[in-house]
Amino acid sequence: MTTTTQVKHEVKDLSLASLGKQRIEWAGREMPVLRQIQDRFVAEKPLAGIRLVACCHVTTETAHLAIALKNAGADALLIASNPLSTQDDVAASLVADYGIPVFAIKGEDNATYHRHVQTALDHRPNLIIDDGSDVVATLIQERQDQIADLIGTTEETTTGIVRLQAMLRDGVLTFPAMNVNDADTKHFFDNRYGTGQSTLDGIIRATNILLAGKTVVVAGYGWCGKGTALRARGMGANVIVTEIDPIKALEAVMDGFRVVPMAIAAPQGDLFITVTGNKHVIRGEHFDRMKDGAIVCNSGHFDIEIDLVALKERAAEVKTVRPFTEEYKLASGKSVVVLGEGRLVNLAAAEGHPSAVMDMSFANQALACEYLVKNKGKLSPGLHSIPQEIDAEIARLKLQAMGIAIDALTPEQIEYINSWTSGT
Structure with missing residues (x-):
C-alpha cells in the first residue's frame, strides 16, 4: 500500500485509482437521480459538520453515494460491509481522487473486517449508513458511550432490518433507524431487478x-x-x-x-x-x-x-x-x-447491481441521512419508514430522467376519490 495522500485509508493499491475513476465516471451515466440530489447538496450543505460512517459494498455505485455525502458537507468515512464485495480500484480512487477515507480490501479476512468496523466507530459517527447492521450492533455491544453522539442510522438490507427489529424487541435500539430497505423505490427495484x-x-x-x-x-x-x-x-x-x-x-x-x-x-x-x-x-x-x-x-x-x-x-x-x-x-x-x-x-464474482437500479437505492440513502439531520431530536427511537413524499419524488425524478411522462388526476377525479357520496 502506498501513502501518497494525507487521507487516512487502508486499500489494496492506490495505483489502481485511475482505472477506478474511469469506472466511477461510467457508472455515473446511469445515476441521474443521485446526481440531481448531489447538485442540490453542493449548494445547500445539509450535512455540514456531520461525522458520517458508511458500511457498504465498495462499488462504483457506492462511490457516487459517498461523493454526494461529502458534497453535502459530511465528514464521511467508508468501510466494506462484506469481505469480498470491495472493488479495489474504486476504493483507491475514492481516496486518491475524491479525498474520502476508505478502509476496504477485496478478500480481507474477518479480523481485518472487524478491525475496520472499529476504525469506523473511532470516527465517532453522528450518522451511520449500515449494510447488514454490523456497525450498529458493534456500537450497541461495545461502544455504549458513543450512542449519545448518534443522530440515527439508515439500513438498506433485509438482513439488517431483521437485526434492527430484534434490537428493538430487546430494547437496545435507543435511537432512530431509517428503514431504507422497505422504501418502494428500493425493494421493488433493487431487490427484484x-x-x-x-x-x-x-x-x-x-x-x-x-x-x-x-x-x-x-x-x-x-x-x-x-x-x-x-x-x-x-x-x-x-x-x-x-x-x-x-x-x-x-x-x-x-x-x-x-x-x-x-x-x-x-x-x-x-x-x-x-x-x-x-x-x-x-x-x-x-x-x-x-x-x-x-x-x-x-x-x-x-x-x-x-x-x-x-x-x-x-x-x-x-x-x-x-x-x-x-x-x-x-x-x-x-x-x-x-x-x-x-x-x-x-x-x-461480479460487480453487484447495475448502476441504474442503485441510483434509486442510494438516492433513498442520501435523502434518509438528510431527513435524520433535519429531524434531529424529533424522531422517536426505533424503525422509521422513508416518508412517502420522498419515495414518490425519487420515482418522479427517475421517470423524468428516462423521458417518461405519466398522467395527473383531473380536478373531477380528485373530487371523486375524496368523496364517499358518489356511487353507482
Whole structure:
C-alpha cells in the first residue's frame, strides 16, 4: 500500500485509482437521480459538520453515494460491509481522487473486517449508513458511550432490518433507524431487478455455465428471490422455489414455479441459489442428496445461508477450479461446487447491481441521512419508514430522467376519490 495522500485509508493499491475513476465516471451515466440530489447538496450543505460512517459494498455505485455525502458537507468515512464485495480500484480512487477515507480490501479476512468496523466507530459517527447492521450492533455491544453522539442510522438490507427489529424487541435500539430497505423505490427495484440480474451475472462469470435447460433451485421467494427466479426462467432454466412462508409459497405457485421442500429439491437441482437472509438453508443432509457436480451459491447478505462447515466435514478434498469457484470432493465420490465462498455471489464474482437500479437505492440513502439531520431530536427511537413524499419524488425524478411522462388526476377525479357520496 502506498501513502501518497494525507487521507487516512487502508486499500489494496492506490495505483489502481485511475482505472477506478474511469469506472466511477461510467457508472455515473446511469445515476441521474443521485446526481440531481448531489447538485442540490453542493449548494445547500445539509450535512455540514456531520461525522458520517458508511458500511457498504465498495462499488462504483457506492462511490457516487459517498461523493454526494461529502458534497453535502459530511465528514464521511467508508468501510466494506462484506469481505469480498470491495472493488479495489474504486476504493483507491475514492481516496486518491475524491479525498474520502476508505478502509476496504477485496478478500480481507474477518479480523481485518472487524478491525475496520472499529476504525469506523473511532470516527465517532453522528450518522451511520449500515449494510447488514454490523456497525450498529458493534456500537450497541461495545461502544455504549458513543450512542449519545448518534443522530440515527439508515439500513438498506433485509438482513439488517431483521437485526434492527430484534434490537428493538430487546430494547437496545435507543435511537432512530431509517428503514431504507422497505422504501418502494428500493425493494421493488433493487431487490427484484438488481438482485435478479446481478446474481445470474455473478454465476455466469464464475462458471460460464449455460442456464438454459438447467434446474435452478431458488431458496426464498421474497423480493430478491422473485427477481432471481424470474431472471433464471428468462434464461431458459427450469426453476424450483423453496419457502417456509405459506403466502410467499402460494405466490410462487401462482407465478408458475414449482414449490417443494429443500429435501425434495436437493437431488433435482443443478444450481442452488439462497436468498433468504437466514442460517443454514442448505445443510448437510441436502448436500448428501445432491447430484454430482451440483453448484451452490448465495445472494443473501451473510455467508451463513449455506452450511459450509457441514460441507467441509464431508469433503475429502477442496480445490479451486476457477476464480471464486471451489469444488468439494466428497467421500462418496461426487462433488459439490461452491461459488464465492458462500458470500454474495453477485459481488464476489461480479460487480453487484447495475448502476441504474442503485441510483434509486442510494438516492433513498442520501435523502434518509438528510431527513435524520433535519429531524434531529424529533424522531422517536426505533424503525422509521422513508416518508412517502420522498419515495414518490425519487420515482418522479427517475421517470423524468428516462423521458417518461405519466398522467395527473383531473380536478373531477380528485373530487371523486375524496368523496364517499358518489356511487353507482
